[in-house]
Amino acid sequence: FHYTKQYELAISDYSMVILLDSSYYPAYYNRGNAHSFLDKNVEAMADYTKAISLQPSAGEIWLARADLHSKLYNYEAALSDYEEALHLNPADTNALNNRGLIYMEQKKYDPALKDFMEALRINPRFLMALNNRGNLYLQQGKYELALKDFNEILRYDPANTEAWDSRGNVFYSRGLNDSAMANFNYVLKLNPANTNALINRGNTLLAMGKRGEA
Numbered sequence: 305f306h307y308t309k310q311y312e313l314a315i316s317d318y319s320m321v322i323l324l325d326s327s328y329y330p331a332y333y334n335r336g337n338a339h340s341f342l343d344k345n346v347e348a349m350a351d352y353t354k355a356i357s358l359q360p361s362a363g364e365i366w367l368a369r370a371d372l373h374s375k376l377y378n379y380e381a382a383l384s385d386y387e388e389a390l391h392l393n394p395a396d397t398n399a400l401n402n403r404g405l406i407y408m409e410q411k412k413y414d415p416a417l418k419d420f421m422e423a424l425r426i427n428p429r430f431l432m433a434l435n436n437r438g439n440l441y442l443q444q445g446k447y448e449l450a451l452k453d454f455n456e457i458l459r460y461d462p463a464n465t466e467a468w469d470s471r472g473n474v475f476y477s478r479g480l481n482d483s484a485m486a487n488f489n490y491v492l493k494l495n496p497a498n499t500n501a502l503i504n505r506g507n508t509l510l511a512m513g514k515r516g517e518a
Contacts (some may be wrong), residue, residue, distance in 0.1 A: 311338045328360035333365050349374055362394035366397050379406050381492055397423040401433045408440055416440055431457050435466055444475055450474050465491045466501045469501050476508055 309445050318335035321328060330444030352369035359365065370385030386403040389396055404419030420437040423430055438453030450476050457467040472487030490502035509515070 308342065311341050314338045315342075327358060329355045329362065329365075332358065333362070334366065336365075336368060340368070341376075345353065345376060346373060361392060363396060363399075364388045365490050366392065367402075369404060370399065374406060379410065380508070382406060395426050397427050397430050397433065400426075401430070401436060401443060404440075405436060406435070406442060408443070413440060413444060429460060429462065431461060432468075434472065435464075438467075438470055442470065442477065445477075447474050447478055463494055465494050465498055466499070468494070469498070469504060471505055472501070472508075476504065481508050485512075 305343065311346060315335055315338045318331045318338065321331040322335070325331075331356035334352045335347045336384065339345075339348035339351060349369065349372055353363055355362070355365045356492070366385045366389040368383045368402065370389060373382035383403060383406060386399045386406075390403075391397040393399070400419045400423040404416045404423070407413070407416035407419065413515050417437065417440055420433050420440065421432040424437065427433075434453050434457050438450045438457070441447070441450035441453065451471065454471040454474065456469045457464050458471075461467070468487050468491045470486045472483035472491070475481070475487060487504065488501045488505040488508065492505065495501075
């Protein structure tokens, strides 16, 4: 509630700025971000679109609108906006990573891999892109490559529950249930309420024939 109230106050302040100067694009952009945090997606989209019309060379606004389109499963619109964001800033690793996620969702693995690789070339320690590339390899059955990426994440961030869970999925996919269990258990040691790990551990227990424990 506290944060919700802050966002509402922020929207009120940005609206006041817009009343004073309707051509000040950062107010629309920032108000759009506040609307987006509150899941007021229609209002956020309108603000991003207005900000773009006022300052079409601001790549961060194209990125924000692309992310909102992606959140709403408007993938073609999102891809178009990511394309413009990258035209303005080819080194935008967030745009590369997020576009790669859409390609991955569409099972367009080659362009997805290309985007993750480029993001990692620019920033080798971009752990989100590293995790996404690992999951892409996992979906393709390239288990050794996937494991290498997840291990690399854990080298930088040993408490990264997403990487531990994904590594457990690699072992599970290879039929190495004991190793999978060890990874899922470690996730739950770090965060007992991690739903992905709970589901994955349950699936592993079923695969091991331990129905009473699943």
